[in-house]
Amino acid sequence: MVMTQIDLIKNLVNQNLDHKKYYTDLFVFSVVDRALKLNRGFEALIYTKNIQCTWIISRAQIDNLARLHGMSLDPERASEYVKIFLDPSQKLTSFKFEKNKKMSDYYLVQMLDKTYPKRRILDNYKEFCAYAHLSEKHFLGAIL
8 A cells, every 4th residue: 555645644643642743743734735635726727727716726825835834933832833723713813923923924924935035925925815806817817
């Protein structure tokens, strides 16, 4: 039997007895699982030439990266950061990093962009946001 990446991650999580690590492992597993599912959807959209929807999926992938990168911003509190995503009553803005700055997806994307400046992550995120929300991009796409 061939072990998939997902099976490997599940085994690592199941073997981990350190609860702090367990939360971060579970979070990473969730991000990988979501990324793989988004990639499958992206492939189907390319096949059907539904390009506008691929940009929304691209934005979701940046969200994945940004939230995953957020764990590295304060490694000592990574477990606490991850618990926010496991508790539906919590909001990302309830977690604060440096100088009591409220956390947000936009802030996480900025930090990711700062870490990888040549990738133009923030520029792409802004562009893809225009496709996630009804905007001039949809108007132009309908008439062109």
